[in-house]
Amino acid sequence: MHEFAFAHKIYKIAEQTAQKYNAKKITVIYLEIGELTLIIPELLKESFKIATAGTIAEGAELKIEVLPGKIKCRECGKISEITITKEAKLTGLQLFQCKYCESKDTEIIYGKAANVKNIQIQE
C-alpha cells in the first residue's frame, strides 16, 4: 500500500494549503515523483480518489511528472540515468550499474523523492 500512504500524505499537504487560503475546493495537484520511488501513477490516482472521497480534495486532478533516477559511480565518478524496466519492477530486481565503466559500485543520487510541487485551489 505504498501508493495509498503517499496519496494520504498528498491529501494532508493539499488540505493544509486549502485551509491557509480559505479555499472551497482543491482542483489540481501537481506532483513530481522520482522513478526510484516505484510509485505507479495509475495506482496513485486510484488511491487518491479513495483517500479523498467526501473531502475538499474530492475530484481533484493529479498531474504527475515522473523524474528519472540517477546514480553516481564510485569507480569512475560519472553520473548515469537509470530507467527501471518492466521486468525489474515485476521481480523487484534493480540493476544500478554504471553505464560508462559497468561498475555496480554506485549510489543513488536522484529519483527517490516524491513531492507536491504545486496546488491549484478554488477560493
Ligand SMILES: [Zn+2]
Ligand atoms: Zn563508472
